[in-house]
Amino acid sequence: MPKLFKNILITGGAGFIGSNLADKLLQENYNVVVVDNLSAGKKENLDKKVKFYKMDIGDKKISKVFAKERPDIVFHLAAQINVRDSVKDPIADAKANILGSLNILESCKNYNVKKIIFSSSGGTIYGSASIIPTPESSPEIPESPYGIAKLSVEKYLNYYHKGFGLEFIALRFANVYGPRQNPKGEAGVVAIFTDKMLAKKEVVINGSGKQTRDYVFVDDVVSACILSMKSDKIGIFNVGTGMETDVNFIFAEIKRLTNSDCMEAHGQENIGELQRSCLDFAKIKNSFIWTPKYDFKIGLEKTVIWFKNKK
Numbered sequence: 049m050p051k052l053f054k055n056i057l058i059t060g061g062a063g064f065i066g067s068n069l070a071d072k073l074l075q076e077n078y079n080v081v082v083v084d085n086l087s088a089g090k091k092e093n094l095d096k097k098v099k100f101y102k103m104d105i106g107d108k109k110i111s112k113v114f115a116k117e118r119p120d121i122v123f124h125l126a127a128q129i130n131v132r133d134s135v136k137d138p139i140a141d142a143k144a145n146i147l148g149s150l151n152i153l154e155s156c157k158n159y160n161v162k163k164i165i166f167s168s169s170g171g172t173i174y175g176s177a178s179i180i181p182t183p184e185s186s187p188e189i190p191e192s193p194y195g196i197a198k199l200s201v202e203k204y205l206n207y208y209h210k211g212f213g214l215e216f217i218a219l220r221f222a223n224v225y226g227p228r229q230n231p232k233g234e235a236g237v238v239a240i241f242t243d244k245m246l247a248k249k250e251v252v253i254n255g256s257g258k259q260t261r262d263y264v265f266v267d268d269v270v271s272a273c274i275l276s277m278k279s280d281k282i283g284i285f286n287v288g289t290g291m292e293t294d295v296n297f298i299f300a301e302i303k304r305l306t307n308s309d310c311m312e313a314h315g316q317e318n319i320g321e322l323q324r325s326c327l328d329f330a331k332i333k334n335s336f337i338w339t340p341k342y343d344f345k346i347g348l349e350k351t352v353i354w355f356k357n358k359k
């Protein structure tokens with residue numbers, strides 16, 4: 049039975065993943081409300097049909113937005129996303145990522161939101177996993193305050209579900225890449241390399257470049273979000289491709305796609321950086337019939353074209 053709902057609220061909806069999700073929801077004729085403090089996101093990422101509130105997720109006035117907009121579904125994506133910043137200042141990270149999330153959960157409870165979909169992190173929650181690709185059943189031993197905060201919010205989701213009936217899905221994203229990713233943060237090596245190579249700047253690979261990640265294209269992540277919204281299921285799901293790609297390969301591919309003459313240069317390895325990360329997506333495949341549609345090379349091509357047109 050399809051569920052009847054219309055009003056969707058996205059926290060962090062002016063950012064990379066959130067704005068791509070907002071576009072898709074508008075195409076499907078939902079009413080979309082975005083709450084974002086614009087610390088990283090941009091208003092120009094938002095379609096005119098989106099109702100926008102510039103507000104921090106920690107702000108108590110969030111409850112007024114819920115009272116007015118009465119969302120049926122909340123996608124909670126707003127976050128401090130920088131792992132290294134979370135190491136430098138775990139208190140600031142916890143304020144945004146744990147207390148801010150609790151503020152959202154309280155409003156979800158008080159205004160009868162049906163379901164919350166949370167953007168968790170498969171790249172940090174498992175720590176140095178012994179099984180690769182890593183399934184959801186692996187132990188969660190995050191090695192950064194950022195990963196600890198994501199895991200904490202998952203535990204709160206379970207608490208609000210058991211205590212108050214709030215339905216939830218936590219999507220543990222792998223490394224997401226694609227159009228609108230901010231090349232200034234540490235989050236996206238694809239965005240950083242593409243931006244620099246197009247600007248004819250030098251690119252430095254941290255360490256050997258042999259460290260691997262699981263790169264998932266943003267359109268695939270958006271489709272996992274929408275399937276989660278429409279499903280009756282509750283729980284935690286990895287969103288990845290099961291494929292490992294190393295940084296040296298990304299460097300070479302982006303160099304080719306941007307016709308750059310950038311020389312391969314290696315800098316110091318980031319201390320404590322995971323050597324391998326890759327997610328098993330069997331659970332979401334079986335539950336939602338979701339599989340990643342974009343091969344990495346095709347996703348990269350689309351991303352580079354977007355960055356070229358943006359210049």
Ligand SMILES: NC(=O)c1ccc[n+]([C@@H]2O[C@H](COP(=O)([O-])OP(=O)(O)OC[C@H]3O[C@@H](n4cnc5c(N)ncnc54)[C@H](O)[C@@H]3O)[C@@H](O)[C@H]2O)c1
Nearest residue numbers: 060062063064065085087088089104105125126127167224
């Ligand atoms: N990009 C990835 O590879 C990846 C991987 C795993 C999880 N995630 C999670 O997905 C979500 C979206 O990430 P993204 O890559 O689109 O990053 P992003 O920085 O583009 O988006 C985050 C948005 O949240 C907003 N924001 C930040 N702090 C806020 C606050 N306190 N109050 C209100 N708004 C705030 C920012 O302005 C930005 O628009 C985040 O929760 C992130 O942790 C991303």
